[in-house]
Amino acid sequence: MDAELIKQVFIDVSYLGASVLFIFGLKGLTAPNTARRGMYFAEVGMALAIIGTLLQASVVTYTGILIGLVLGSLIGVAIAMLTPMTAMPERTALSHACGALAVTLVGVAEYYHHGAALGSGKMIAIGFEVLFGALTITGSLIAMGKLQGIIKGTPVTFKGQNAFNFALFFALIGMFFYLIFVPGQALVFYIMTALALVFGVLFVMPIGAADMPVVISLLNSYAGLAACATGFALGNNILIIGGALDGASGLILSIIMCKAMNRSITNVLFGAFGQVANSGNAPASSADASQRIRELKVDEAAEIFRNAQRVVIVPGYGLAVAQAQHAVREFADILKSKNIDVKYAIHPVAGRMPGHMNVLLAEANVPYDELVEMDDINSQFPQTDVSLVIGANDVVNPAAHSNPGSPIYGMPILEVDKSMNVIVLKRSMNPGFAGIENELFYNPKTSMVFGDAKDTMNKFVHELKHG
Amino acid sequence: MELSMLFGSVYIFVLAGFVGFQLITRVPPLLHTPLMSATNAISAISVVGAVLVAGSGHDTVTNILGGVAVASAMSNVVGGFMITQRMLKMFKKEEAQKGHK
Numbered sequence: 001m002d003a004e005l006i007k008q009v010f011i012d013v014s015y016l017g018a019s020v021l022f023i024f025g026l027k028g029l030t031a032p033n034t035a036r037r038g039m040y041f042a043e044v045g046m047a048l049a050i051i052g053t054l055l056q057a058s059v060v061t062y063t064g065i066l067i068g069l070v071l072g073s074l075i076g077v078a079i080a081m082l083t084p085m086t087a088m089p090e091r092t093a094l095s096h097a098c099g100a101l102a103v104t105l106v107g108v109a110e111y112y113h114h115g116a117a118l119g120s121g122k123m124i125a126i127g128f129e130v131l132f133g134a135l136t137i138t139g140s141l142i143a144m145g146k147l148q149g150i151i152k153g154t155p156v157t158f159k160g161q162n163a164f165n166f167a168l169f170f171a172l173i174g175m176f177f178y179l180i181f182v183p184g185q186a187l188v189f190y191i192m193t194a195l196a197l198v199f200g201v202l203f204v205m206p207i208g209a210a211d212m213p214v215v216i217s218l219l220n221s222y223a224g225l226a227a228c229a230t231g232f233a234l235g236n237n238i239l240i241i242g243g244a245l246d247g248a249s250g251l252i253l254s255i256i257m258c259k260a261m262n263r264s265i266t267n268v269l270f271g272a273f274g275q276v277a278n279s280g281n282a283p284a285s286s287a288d289a290s291q292r293i294r295e296l297k298v299d300e301a302a303e304i305f306r307n308a309q310r311v312v313i314v315p316g317y318g319l320a321v322a323q324a325q326h327a328v329r330e331f332a333d334i335l336k337s338k339n340i341d342v343k344y345a346i347h348p349v350a351g352r353m354p355g356h357m358n359v360l361l362a363e364a365n366v367p368y369d370e371l372v373e374m375d376d377i378n379s380q381f382p383q384t385d386v387s388l389v390i391g392a393n394d395v396v397n398p399a400a401h402s403n404p405g406s407p408i409y410g411m412p413i414l415e416v417d418k419s420m421n422v423i424v425l426k427r428s429m430n431p432g433f434a435g436i437e438n439e440l441f442y443n444p445k446t447s448m449v450f451g452d453a454k455d456t457m458n459k460f461v462h463e464l465k466h467g
Numbered sequence: 468m469e470l471s472m473l474f475g476s477v478y479i480f481v482l483a484g485f486v487g488f489q490l491i492t493r494v495p496p497l498l499h500t501p502l503m504s505a506t507n508a509i510s511a512i513s514v515v516g517a518v519l520v521a522g523s524g525h526d527t528v529t530n531i532l533g534g535v536a537v538a539s540a541m542s543n544v545v546g547g548f549m550i551t552q553r554m555l556k557m558f559k560k561e562e563a564q565k566g567h568k
Contacts, residue, residue: 022509023486029502030493035555042509043548050544053515059522064534068521072514072541079542080549085557088500091550095507095543102540106516109532113525121473220503223510230516232476240476241483242512248487249506253499348496355499362557368497369561 007055014052015238021045022245032368049238085363086320089216089352093144096219097137103226104133108193110233116184123183125232127176130189131196132226138200140219146209147352153209161206162270168199207268210317210394212352213257214268221250253354260348260374262400262410293429296447298456301423302463308385308421310341312377314414315357316350318391318427318453325364327457328390332366334464344370345377345387345414347395374414384419389440391425391453397438407436422446425453501554508547514540 021041028038053059083091107129111118118126145151175192179185207215224246231239258265296304305311313332319325332342344366350357358371372380381387389396392414399406400413416422422445429441429450440446449456494502517540521533 018512019483022512023490025505025509026487026490026494026502029498029505030490030495032495032498032555032558032560035498035501035558036552039505039548039551039555042505046508046512046544046548049512049515050518053518054522056519056522058519060524061522061530064521064530065518065537068517068534068537069541072538073545075538075542076545076547077549079546080553083550085554088504088550088554091546092500092503092507095504095547098539099507099511099513099543102511102517102536102543103513105532105536105539106513106520109520109529109536112532113523113529217503220507224506227510227513227516228480230513232473232480234516234519235472235476236515236519237476237479239512239516240480242509244480244483245487246506246510248484249491249502252488252491253503256496256499346496353500354503355496355501358497359500359554359557362554362559365557365559367561368558371497373496 004057007057011052011055014048015236018045018049018052018238019241021048022242026245026249085359086323088359089212089356090144090147092216092353093140093147093219096216096223097140097144099223100133100136100140100226103223103230104130104137104193106230107133107233111186111189115186118183120180120183122233123180125229127179127192129226129229129233130193131172131176132222132229134193134196135200135203136219136222136226138197139204139215139222140200142201142204143212143215143219146204147212151205155208156205161202165199165202168195168202172196172199203269206270209352211261211268213349213354213356214254214261214265216353217250217253217257218265219250221247221254224248224250257349257354260412261408262412293441294444294447296423296449298449298459298463299467301447301449302460302467304386304421304423305335305340305460305464306338308335308340310343310380310384311335311386311388312343312345312381312384312416312419314345314347314350314387314389314392314396314416315361316347316390316392316395317352317356318393318425320351320356320360320391322391322453322455324390324454324457325360325366327454327461329361329364329366330461331457331464332370334461342370343372343377343380345374345416346371347374347392347414350392350395374412378415381415381418386421386423387416387419389416389422389424390457391427393426393438394436396440397436398440398443399436399438402439416440417443417445420445424448425456426450427452497558498555501551504547504551504554508544508551511540511543511547514544 022045025038025042028034107126146153224243228243335342346357396414396416398417400408400411517536521537
């Protein structure tokens with residue numbers, strides 16, 4: 001038994017160990033109290049996989065690797081330490097872009113080196129790798145821009161857009177098939193990569209900011225599948241397993257998000273949602289404007305809270321924008337000290353990514369057993385004295401139940417209109433992201449408090465303490 | 468030879484996808500954001516592919532592409548796991564907080 005063989009066995013065992021540890025890591029995430037331990041497993045798995053790879057016989061130079069490892073670690077630490085919790089959707093989009101960039105570069109490098117010598121089998125894998133990778137890079141960057149507000153959040157459309165995108169899509173598929181049979185056509189390969197980058201931009205531009213939870217999940221899935229394809233190209237099992245886990249996760253999350261909006265993936269991707277909503281609702285909104293809105297002063301609102309026994313807080317994206325989570329927690333603490341029951345109602349698509357609201361409230365030290373999922377809280381609204389809606393709009397819009405003409409008709413909502421009182425905190429009367437009128441605001445049970453959510457919450461806190 | 472190797476890879480892909488599907492449907496919505504950053508860190512296993520390319524010593528272009536790939540994958544490994552831990556540390560139950568009331 002020679003040293004080379006022992007080394008090879010060690011490498012194989014380290015990959016196997018890493019796969020098992022990744023699976024244990026994800027298993028940990030099925031409950032909050034085991035999640036952190038699970039992540040330690042996954043981290044050890046990753047370290048094992050990297051050490052095993054460094055020992056591979058085909059690795060002969062270490063300069064590039066070392067520079068990359070050190071530089072990447074520094075960037076990773078900086079991002080992890082500096083990103084505020086409110087920017088988590090943007091950070092996630094950016095990390096999808098980084099992951100996809102790595103995969104794409106590996107694919108391009110493999111092609112550059114082997115070129116015509118690649119067999120059809122490997123070309124299929126590298127083709128997938130580069131296609132998924134490249135469109136995920138630019139798609140994620142555009143998604144990040146939209147989340148940050150650098151790029152307009154509303155859908156960007158032009159005439160014949162879907163037709164153009166489909167043409168581009170089929171051109172990409174055509175080039176891919178051509179390369180499978182004639183792998184040596186380097187020019188076609190690089191044009192295909194460039195066009196996939198363009199496709200990523202065109203693919204996300206027409207999608208509105210409110211649909212980002214679906215887009216982020218989908219790009220998550222693509223990044224995983226691209227990593228998988230790398231595994232196929234290099235004949236490396238740990239890459240296939242890691243990528244497949246990520247691909248499955250992204251796919252499941254996008255399905256959950258779509259269900260929570262009662263829309264199909266195709267509708268999200270090709271529907272240009274806000275546009276449809278605007279044109280369809282223009283006449284209806286003028287009729288609504290004649291209805292009365294009841295505006296509430298801070299001391300009046302405080303009185304309503306004092307007399308309540310059960311309060312449900314409904315957070316939305318507006319809470320994240322105003323960074324009101326700490327003020328909200330302080331407010332809830334005061335109510336609880338007055339023996340008022342406080343719960344939070346979390347809609348699956350509230351915010352800009354799956355689980356966004358949970359993370360924000362957890363940051364403000366809200367215990368997670370007070371965060372209640374939609375299906376569980378909806379039966380409790382009839383026994384609720386006050387529902388406090390903070391910067392949420394479409395997820396509480398009763399039109400989803402009552403108005404078959406509404407673009408959100410059929411979407412499951414938080415039924416706040418069943419509670420005794422509804423208080424809505426809102427910046428202004430502008431309609432939400434989807435541009436849909438919300439009849440909840442004109443409901444006789446509803447009163448509105450206008451202004452920045454954080455300001456208003458702080459005023460509530462002050463009033464309840466000293467008023 | 469290439470075909471049987473490809474089939475072996477498909478085999479692993481299908482089984483891993485199945486395990487992933489089973490596990491992830493059981494993750495509560497509460498933890499969906501940490502789930503996403505955790506799977507993101509796990510898919511940064513592409514660092515393995517990047518290391519293989521960067522260390523192959525083929526030619527300068529391959530080395531540079533590989534090095535950049537190692538850096539961007541590694542930023543996801545470190546950043547992804549750290550930020551997941553940072554988030555998970557925040558999730559507490561009521562009893563755990565009684566102390567500071």
